[in-house]
Amino acid sequence: MSIKPTLSRGLRDLLPEQMIARQRLIDTVRGVYENYGFSPLGTPAIEYLDVLSGSAGQEAQQSIFRVSNPEDEALGLRFDLTVPLSRVVSQYPNIPLPFRRYQVAQVWRADKPDPGRFRQFTQFDLDAVGAPCGRADVEILAAICDSLTAIEAGPFLVRFSSRKVLNLLLKRAGIAEHLAGDVFRVLDKIGKIGIGKVKLELSAGYTDASGDPIRGVGLAEEQVSIIEEFLAIKNKSRGDVLQRLASFLAGIDGSSEELAVMEDISGNLDALGYHSDQVNIDVSIARGLAYYTGPVFEAVLLDAPQFGSVFGGGRYDGLVARFGGPEIPATGASMGVDRLLAALEHIGKAGQVKTAAEVLVTVMDPGLSRECMLVAFDLRRAGIRTEVDVSGGRLGKQLKRADKLGIPYAILLGSSEAERGVLTVKQMAVAREHGAGIEENAAWKSARFGQQEVPRAEIVDVLRQLLGRGS
């Protein structure tokens, strides 16, 4: 009886082509984070269930993967990196604050999988714990911009708002606090469903295209119009949005303090060169509701808006205190690595490389096998990523492999080269370009496009030059 090779739903393998693009992305972003002076942290995939669910709502607990161990403890897989970070900060009181760390790791959520959304996925988090100062939020926003610029994701827009400003809106509209969660969740959807459906969902609800009833929040008509007025506050300029917010919230208790926080962030961003075309204020941004307490942010790729936000984050001043210690203010953001890669692939900006190798050393004469290996190891020792044939197949098959995997150079070493102390270096792409016009096989073969003979002693230097490396 054989075993069927399949994976549970929402899980997937990452084949070399995907892993290569992923690792390059991660390396680039890590460079940005380290440039900001953040340090790496590692935590286990498995946590105690009460550590995880102590910070999650009732419904959220359902999406935690349960894990069993021989001691029969209540365990689960982490669903984000922020909760484990809060545990670490609480568990090690001597950790120097502010604790500025980055972490890239897999997380798990037992949700329904969607395109670009899986049950096991990777987050790349950047957080500052023990940082009450708005400069920390500015750093996070700037690091998001720098990361998206560094990975050449094309035009993007980072948007931010503040949970405290949203709370002021509730005050202004006279909406009960216990409805805050429902109201914010609906506001957050405006970009997706539009103002019309938002109004319906805030009041009586409606029936969607599939005939499924969407329950409404049940707000009064005047409350909905105040929210509509609030949502209309948008502009290409942060300064203008802040001015309009100030007049909208005029007279509400605490509004000037909260707007001052937003103005401080905005002013710092301007001074640092992150202007409204990169980072704007969007009052509809609410983000996840469980623990955000202040500024909240997200980022979208303008060429792939349908993939949703590729970064999300905000300030969570109360989270660490849930482990019983003092309140430690914190802020941070999380990059959705899988979603970002899916978006990049969609807009054709993901790498198409299928192998790490830059050179394939072919072997056509078993008597020259050792010499071929010596050539390969000379290249490797010079830092050139090299594969040497281990298939034992004919030369044609070896070249076909290089072609399919996208290895740019092949080295040929047969008796004819060996006699003269040279190697043939073949540039795979050249023949691919010239081949279109040739129909006869013999002519194609004898043309030997893109080939040059190189003295054995010079092979490392020649390839370095071809690959654009300084020697």
Added chain:
RNA sequence: GCCGACGUAGCUCAGUUGGUUAGAGCGCCUGAUUGUGGAUCAGGAGGUCGAUGGUUCGAAUCCAUCCGUCGGUACCA
């Protein structure tokens, strides 16, 4: 989770009112060409027709249930 549509080769699909051994294109493998990828030609592998149960002399085709995929919706700490 809820509503709906759809499951035939690695991929895209055809398959008549239920009827003999389930097909095509692309891809893959082998050879022509044992030292040259593409093109061409010849050959080949690959399917319990998503699964299980039922109706029938007979099921890819009809029925039921389950699983999976896709779309919408909910959720997204």
